[in-house]
Amino acid sequence: MLRLHKDKKNEKEREQKKEAVVKEQQEEAEEELSVLSKKGKGAVKKIITDVDATVKEAAKESLKQLRLLEEGRCPECGRKTKQFLFTSICPYCGWSSFISPQQKGRMTVHLKDGTTLQCDSTFDTQKGNILCIRDDVVRMKVPSTNISYIEFGWTEEEVAERRKQKEMEETAICDWCGKTAHRAEMLVTFCAFGTYQERYLFCSPKCMLSFQNQYPMRIHRDCYHRRCQECDECIKKYYDTSSKKILSVEEVAKET
16 A cells, blocks of 8 residues: 555656646746747748748658668668667668567666666767667667777577567568568569559469559559659658569460
8 A cells, every 4th residue: 555655646747747747847947938929920920831841851750761761671771671689770871670578677788897777778869879679768878989899788588589479570471472571582462453553472473464454554654564653643651662563575475
């Protein structure tokens, strides 16, 4: 009962602190708006319009980056990334992303003086500091120059589970016959039967041709024999269509 009372008290204190921060930000915003309003409503309206435009551009950029990541592409330069069990690395521009262990306290920051810091996760500020986070709280800010290396405490069970998951991610199902195969071995075509571009995977030219014969495209689009980069007839969902396969005359003749 005492523990429950303490938890409620701590939760109430956290909410009060959060409200204080929000209130402070609101007061600051109101003060800035007051200054702008003295210059006329036009100035305030312009700021709001600029903010809306910035948010929209940021949302578009975020969506683009997510789509690139889904395609195994670098969100910075757009080139193919190297995929490891817990890490994605771009060998061209140096971008990288990694997964931290789920269990708490499994990241160890080794300092150059021989001491260590246990963290749930770390964050690189890109300004020469590493933030050590525990229980969703930034506990320490350590200059990168003081760090020797950071160790990730993965267990063998987690590694085995991730290997299995990665194998499933790299397996795809043929959109015609339903056969499973390694994604890299699949033939790919992008086409739009409606407004949006879709991607279809096939395990063989025969399946791709059967699909195309069953679902012919409208002449003005001609998705099957046209590069997506050369077309603006639909709303693009995929930024990288370099894997698209266009069957040659010889391949078509071979499969018929």
